[in-house]
Amino acid sequence: xxxxxxxxxxxxxxxxxxxxxxxxxxxxxxxxxxxxxxxxxxxxxxxxxxxxxxxxxxxxxxxxxxxxxxxxxxxxxxxxxxxxxxxxxxxxxxxxxxxxxxxxxxxxxxxxxxxxxxxxxxxxxxxxxxxxxxxxxxxxxxxxx
Numbered sequence: 001x002x003x004x005x006x007x008x009x010x011x012x013x014x015x016x017x018x019x020x021x022x023x024x025x026x027x028x029x030x031x032x033x034x035x036x037x038x039x040x041x042x043x044x045x046x047x048x049x050x051x052x053x054x055x056x057x058x059x060x061x062x063x064x065x066x067x068x069x070x071x072x073x074x075x076x077x078x079x080x081x082x083x084x085x086x087x088x089x090x091x092x093x094x095x096x097x098x099x100x101x102x103x104x105x106x107x108x109x110x111x112x113x114x115x116x117x118x119x120x121x122x123x124x125x126x127x128x129x130x131x132x133x134x135x136x137x138x139x140x141x142x143x144x145x
Contacts, residue, residue: 001038005021008021008022008023008024010024010025017033018034021033024055031045035070035077043070045068061083062084063083064080067079067089069100071100
C-alpha cells in the first residue's frame with residue numbers, strides 16, 4: 001500500500017506508470033496513477049468535467065478532490081490524496097458502492113444541453129409596391145382602376 005504520492009507534471013501520461021507517482025497533465029486536464037492499494041491497475045481522474053475531480057496545488061503538494069473510489073476494480077479501494085498523502089477510507093458495502101455510483105452519475109456527467117426549441121420562421125416581407133406617377137393616381141381617382 002502506498003502512503004504518499006509524488007506529483008510529476010507532464011504533457012503526456014507515460015505508458016509505464018511508477019508506483020506512488022501521480023502524473024498530472026495540465027494541458028489535457030488529467031491525473032493518472034497506479035492504484036494506491038498495490039494492485040497495479042491504472043487510475044484515471046479527468047479534471048476537465050465541470051463537476052469532476054479537482055486538483056489543487058500548494059507548492060509541491062497536491063490534493064485531488066473528491067475521493068478516489070475504485071469500485072470497478074477487484075480491490076475496490078477507496079482513498080483520498082491530500083497534500084501528497086494517501087488517506088484510506090473504510091471498505092464500503094455493495095449498497096454504499098451502488099449509492100456512490102448513483103451519486104457520481106448525477107454530479108460528474110457533463111451538463112445536458114437544453115432541448116432545442118423550434119424557432120418559428122420569419123415572415124417573408126412583401127416586396128414594396130412601385131410608386132405610381134401623379135397621372136396614374138389622378139386617373140385612378142377620377143375613373144377607378
